[in-house]
Amino acid sequence: MSCGKPDCLIHLENVWTTYEGAECPVIRDISFDIRAGEFVVIGGPNGAGKTTLLEAITGLLPIVRGSVTVCGMGVLNEATRARCSIGYVIQNFDFHPFTPYTVEEVVRMGRYGKIGWFRRETEEDVEAARDAMRTLRIDHLKDELIGKLSGGQQQKVLIAHNLAKKPSVLLLDEPYSNLDIRTRDEVSDILCRICDSGVPVMMVSHAFDSLPDRDIRVIVMQTGRLVLNTVSKPDNVANLIRSVPVAG
Ligand SMILES: Nc1ncnc2c1ncn2[C@@H]1O[C@H](COP(=O)(O)OP(=O)(O)OP(=O)(O)O)[C@@H](O)[C@H]1O
Ligand SMILES: [Mg+2]
Known part of the structure; x- marks a missing residue:
């Protein structure tokens, strides 16, 4: 189901997903909306489900419960058209x-x-x-x-x-992991320009020294659940992610 707001480009509603053969759902009950031009950082510990979340948005994984729409298209029932709208820079x-x-x-x-x-x-x-x-x-x-x-x-x-x-939404999984500090800054400027053109950028990252100078939506995952969804200035993103208590 689409969120109905005209500038909402990514809409997740109570999404549960898993990998084939996995015994239990890897991400559970995730809901959020991403608007045109938002810059989103997804943080959280290794194994928290960040890559799985991006793969659910791209329609690469089965959605056990809930729904994902991108630009108003269901990523599973309108997969071909939806995928044409999604840029996805993979992690590995x-x-x-x-x-x-x-x-x-x-x-x-x-x-x-x-x-x-x-x-x-x-x-x-x-x-x-x-x-x-x-x-x-x-x-x-x-x-x-x-x-x-x-x-x-x-x-x-x-x-x-x-x-x-020329995607309508751009997802990147740890795009800075292999880049030198100068190239990170250059890529950050490029991502900023993409956001300015209205395309939301969602980036999984563990590196916060090259974030663009603009409001950042911070989404934190932990053991498959979304535990924080807020907007921050770039220089506070690392603190925010650190401040989330680790699940016992
Ligand atoms: N292909 C797969 N089959 C089964 N389980 C998987 C598969 N890929 C990942 N998982 C499991 O899903 C969980 C989340 O993995 P995911 O790759 O989404 O974590 P992540 O937050 O991206 O971690 P990292 O920061 O290390 O990249 C982990 O427990 C992992 O073991
Ligand atoms: Mg990952």
Whole structure:
């Protein structure tokens, strides 16, 4: 069910989800709304369910109870259309050194959902990919094989792949984990500009030194439950997350 407010782009209502074969639900009874242009940090200890939450929003996991809508579309019953609207930079990626794709090809693949099976790439698709590479400052790597790059460079390629998609919502799982401090600041500026354009950014992170200078919605997960959902200034985010008592 959609939340009905025009600027609500992500809506979770009493969501329970799990992994195939898992004995009990991994996240339980999560509800929240994310509006256009919000910057959201998801925190909480390892194993709390942060990645699982993002995967529930992308429709990659079965929803046992409750509902998730993105841009008014149910992520399970309108999966194909909903996924075209979602950018998702995954937490763990591992490109084999001989993966036979160049950086430019990987970024252009970000357009495939929009292009569909029976259409050719247009100039707009090619330009969207080039624009994303310029934004991430990886255009000089365009002909390199993705598997031969450093972890940080690969991370930038994955972010560019998702920017090329021009998503309506952008989810990132620990996007700073492989990035040097200067690149974190650059990526933070890019994410800030994306928010300014109205696209909500939801980021799982354990690093809070490169947050954009704007109000941040802080969501804290613990043992599969949402234990804090509030808005904070960036310099108080780490304190807020630390202040949540650890479940016994
Ligand atoms: N594929 C899977 N199958 C079964 N259980 C899983 C699977 N992936 C994760 N889990 C379980 O779900 C729970 C939440 O995992 P999740 O990856 O969402 O945690 P997280 O908060 O993202 O942790 P981290 O900060 O370490 O990335 C953990 O108890 C984990 O063991
Ligand atoms: Mg995780």
